[in-house]
Amino acid sequence: MELNVLWFILVGVLFTGFFFLEGFDYGVGMVLPFLGRNDVERRVIINTIGPVWDGNEVWMITAGGAMFAAFPHVYATMFSGFYLALFLMLLALIVRGVAFEFRSKDDSPVWRNTWDWMIFIGSFVPALLWGVAVTNLIQGLPINEKMIYTGNFFTLLSPYTLVGGLAFLLVFLFHGALFLTLKVEGEMIERARAVALKGGALAAVAFLACVGLTYTNTDLFKSALGGTALWAAVAAFVAGYAFTWLKKYGWGFAMSGLAILFTTAGFFAGLFPRLMVSSLNPAWSLTIHNASSTPYTLKIMTMVALTLVPIVLAYQIWTYWVFRKRVTAKHLEY
Amino acid sequence: MDEVLLARWQFGITSVYHFLFVPLTLGLSIVVAIMETMYVRTNNEVYKKMAKFWGKLFLLNFSMGVVTGIVQEFHFGMNWSEYSRFMGDIFGAPLAMEALTAFFLESTFMGLWIFGWDRLSKRLHAACIWIVAFASNLSAFWILAANSFMQHPVGYAIRNGRAEMTDFLALITNPYVAFQFPHTVLSGVVTAGIFVLAISAYHLLRGTHLEVFRKSFKFGLVWSIVGVFAVMGSGHLQTQYVAKVQPMKLAATEALWESADPAPFAIAAVIDEKKQINTFELAVPGALTFLAHDSFKGEVKGIKELQAAAVAQHGPGNYVPDVTALFWSFRAMVGAGMLMAAVTLLCGWLLIRNKLESYPLALKAMLLTLPLPYIANSSGWFVTEAGRQPWMVIGLQKVAQAASPNVTAAEIWITMIGFTLIYGILAIAAVYLAVKFIKQGPVDSKPDIPAATVKGATLWN
Numbered sequence: 046m047e048l049n050v051l052w053f054i055l056v057g058v059l060f061t062g063f064f065f066l067e068g069f070d071y072g073v074g075m076v077l078p079f080l081g082r083n084d085v086e087r088r089v090i091i092n093t094i095g096p097v098w099d100g101n102e103v104w105m106i107t108a109g110g111a112m113f114a115a116f117p118h119v120y121a122t123m124f125s126g127f128y129l130a131l132f133l134m135l136l137a138l139i140v141r142g143v144a145f146e147f148r149s150k151d152d153s154p155v156w157r158n159t160w161d162w163m164i165f166i167g168s169f170v171p172a173l174l175w176g177v178a179v180t181n182l183i184q185g186l187p188i189n190e191k192m193i194y195t196g197n198f199f200t201l202l203s204p205y206t207l208v209g210g211l212a213f214l215l216v217f218l219f220h221g222a223l224f225l226t227l228k229v230e231g232e233m234i235e236r237a238r239a240v241a242l243k244g245g246a247l248a249a250v251a252f253l254a255c256v257g258l259t260y261t262n263t264d265l266f267k268s269a270l271g272g273t274a275l276w277a278a279v280a281a282f283v284a285g286y287a288f289t290w291l292k293k294y295g296w297g298f299a300m301s302g303l304a305i306l307f308t309t310a311g312f313f314a315g316l317f318p319r320l321m322v323s324s325l326n327p328a329w330s331l332t333i334h335n336a337s338s339t340p341y342t343l344k345i346m347t348m349v350a351l352t353l354v355p356i357v358l359a360y361q362i363w364t365y366w367v368f369r370k371r372v373t374a375k376h377l378e379y
Numbered sequence: 380m381d382e383v384l385l386a387r388w389q390f391g392i393t394s395v396y397h398f399l400f401v402p403l404t405l406g407l408s409i410v411v412a413i414m415e416t417m418y419v420r421t422n423n424e425v426y427k428k429m430a431k432f433w434g435k436l437f438l439l440n441f442s443m444g445v446v447t448g449i450v451q452e453f454h455f456g457m458n459w460s461e462y463s464r465f466m467g468d469i470f471g472a473p474l475a476m477e478a479l480t481a482f483f484l485e486s487t488f489m490g491l492w493i494f495g496w497d498r499l500s501k502r503l504h505a506a507c508i509w510i511v512a513f514a515s516n517l518s519a520f521w522i523l524a525a526n527s528f529m530q531h532p533v534g535y536a537i538r539n540g541r542a543e544m545t546d547f548l549a550l551i552t553n554p555y556v557a558f559q560f561p562h563t564v565l566s567g568v569v570t571a572g573i574f575v576l577a578i579s580a581y582h583l584l585r586g587t588h589l590e591v592f593r594k595s596f597k598f599g600l601v602w603s604i605v606g607v608f609a610v611m612g613s614g615h616l617q618t619q620y621v622a623k624v625q626p627m628k629l630a631a632t633e634a635l636w637e638s639a640d641p642a643p644f645a646i647a648a649v650i651d652e653k654k655q656i657n658t659f660e661l662a663v664p665g666a667l668t669f670l671a672h673d674s675f676k677g678e679v680k681g682i683k684e685l686q687a688a689a690v691a692q693h694g695p696g697n698y699v700p701d702v703t704a705l706f707w708s709f710r711a712m713v714g715a716g717m718l719m720a721a722v723t724l725l726c727g728w729l730l731i732r733n734k735l736e737s738y739p740l741a742l743k744a745m746l747l748t749l750p751l752p753y754i755a756n757s758s759g760w761f762v763t764e765a766g767r768q769p770w771m772v773i774g775l776q777k778v779a780q781a782a783s784p785n786v787t788a789a790e791i792w793i794t795m796i797g798f799t800l801i802y803g804i805l806a807i808a809a810v811y812l813a814v815k816f817i818k819q820g821p822v823d824s825k826p827d828i829p830a831a832t833v834k835g836a837t838l839w840n
């Protein structure tokens with residue numbers, strides 16, 4: 046396989062891993078202030094993702110790094126183009142990261158409540174912005190012949206991309222609530238289920254609207270693979286909702302995960318071989334060829350990535366195994 | 380201010396802030412790992428207390444390093460997109476490898492360490508912090524390999540209007556990183572050592588938790604004395620190498636306007652950059668030549684000659700970095716290092732003679748050295764990076780050509796103010812917590828959940 050194609054797939058895999066994993070921990074962060082009625086409950090909720098959220102976030106860092114290494118022009122165009130949006134995301138991620146560390150280190154209720162809301166904001170904002178970003182990528186951006194983004198922050202906001210943002214946000218919320226049904230105990234499971242059902246209903250609306258607008262606003266469905274994957278995502282989502290209703294939480298979580306996986310795969314398949322679509326002139330789009338590194342660099346990176354990604358997966362799975370038990374209020378580390 | 384200058388300020392602010400936390404992470408991770416290993420080996424609960432106490436401070440510092448580090452990775456694309464295009468083929472690879480080889484390990488095993496005290500065997504738990512320590516220092520290698528290319532490009536060719544990698548091995552065996560990496564890691568060792576010493580001194584002065592802090596102090600002292608001399612040695616070797624490959628950086632750092640053989644070393648100087656002369660100089664004759672060449676003979680090229688050579692090679696322009704700032708930054712770094720050496724040696728001498736705790740002045744001095752490693756780390760990096768000006772990548776791309784063409788001054792102002800504000804607030808919160816933990820010492824903090832529901836040993840209580 047041509048290495049440019051392989052790296053397109055690898056970047057796609059990294060983003061899929063990121064959305065799948067960080068998807069639920071953003072979701073958990075978003076429901077935290079509502080589902081956790083007292084400090085113990087909030088600590089239980091935070092501890093469900095406590096050992097893993099940082100490792101999940103590294104999927105995003107690695108996706109960014111991989112894009113820099115394999116498709117430097119995409120990295121340059123996207124990051125300078127999404128400037129203020131990325132800034133907002135960075136602020137959110139900064140407060141989120143320290144909030145996990147800081148919140149239980151002081152007894153004051155004001156202190157803890159403040160950081161809990163920081164976790165909420167830090168999860169809400171990136172989830173929304175990633176949806177806006179992904180739909181912008183597929184819809185097309187004003188990119189000129191020099192690969193430079195010529196719009197501004199508000200160019201990124203359109204009905205379609207805002208719906209995309211909401212869809213990501215709510216699907217992550219659903220995914221996160223389902224994760225909680227697997228990780229908490231007793232009566233909290235029921236409450237997590239209620240959130241999953243309510244949030245899931247909203248997510249269904251936003252997600253279907255997003256798929257519909259993707260059909261009208263983009264050329265994604267011209268790709269058979271992209272179209273199929275998106276419909277598969279819708280099917281998986283519906284199945285996930287049904288399983289939640291039936292209290293089959295393991296299946297429900299697997300399905301919400303599949304919905305995220307298929308959505309990401311669908312968007313990447315629809316983009317291929319482009320990485321950023323120019324709305325000004327199709328010829329100015331950034332593709333796996335005109336935006337890539339040299340074959341030499343791709344070869345080196347391929348050797349490293351193909352060796353390391355399986356190892357990373359192995360020890361991250363092991364971590365989830367170590368922390369497989371439900372988090373109980375009787376045993377709180379943090 | 381124009382966009383390039385603003386972008387430089389933003390990079391400076393966020394990078395210096397980020398690097399306040401990095402060296403302590405590099406060094407303290409190893410310190411905590413050693414303490415926990417001693418606990419595993421000896422089953423002595425004091426070592427467990429030490430590992431937990433220093434581990435708690437380590438975590439606080441670590442989380443600040445992690446969140447400020449995310450900004451660093453995004454920066455290159457946001458503010459320096461032309462740099463990213465020009466250098467992506469080379470610079471992206473070490474960044475991606477840093478994430479793949481180090482960040483995953485670091486974050487995953489950090490999580491296991493924090494939450495795994497009761498779930499993992501003692502040995503496995505200690506292994507987790509060793510893995511974190513290894514991964515942190517490995518990540519330093521990758522980012523320094525990337526930085527070293529900017530200081531001293533190797534293994535590349537200029538093709539298709541950009542720098543393309545031709546030899547990955549050359550990139551990671553760049554002699555520049557062979558000098559820079561040990562110096563950086565050792566500065567982390569010293570930072571951790573002084574951190575442990577200063578806080579231990581605080582408790583020894585108060586007479587609290589003596590068992591833990593006597594042991595910590597002894598450990599920190601050996602660690603710091605070895606570290607501080609190693610960091611000086613590695614710094615000396617690095618400077619000798621810089622003299623060879625970045626003569627302009629050396630000349631500017633020494634405010635040496637005219638080439639000289641032998642060249643004097645100015646301890647202090649009043650520098651007139653406009654007239655290109657030092658109006659006053661307190662100098663040791665021949666010392667710079669000796670430092671650079673290990674001999675009393677040998678020329679050190681001056682700024683004026685190097686500027687003329689640069690113009691001849693690269694065309695008209697100003698190739699002289701900010702001499703005054705470099706000159707004094709370098710002296711701040713060296714001075715801080717020497718002070719740390721003096722105070723640690725003094726305390727070491729008193730400790731050997733068993734008199735340390737009867738000389739509170741020595742302990743107070745130790746406590747007061749706490750800012751010194753931070754001053755040395757920041758000013759050292761300032762010399763490295765400001766000494767590269769006006770180049771982004773020495774000889775290949777100037778800073779002025781590297782900025783994002785579509786990012787406006789207003790946007791950079793917004794982000795710069797935003798980051799500065801949030802970093803300021805976080806600094807207050809982090810210092811508040813750190814001071815609280817330090818004052819508390821290695822005590823079991825009050826269980827803040829109803830006692831009836833607490834079962835078994837938990838991490839912080």
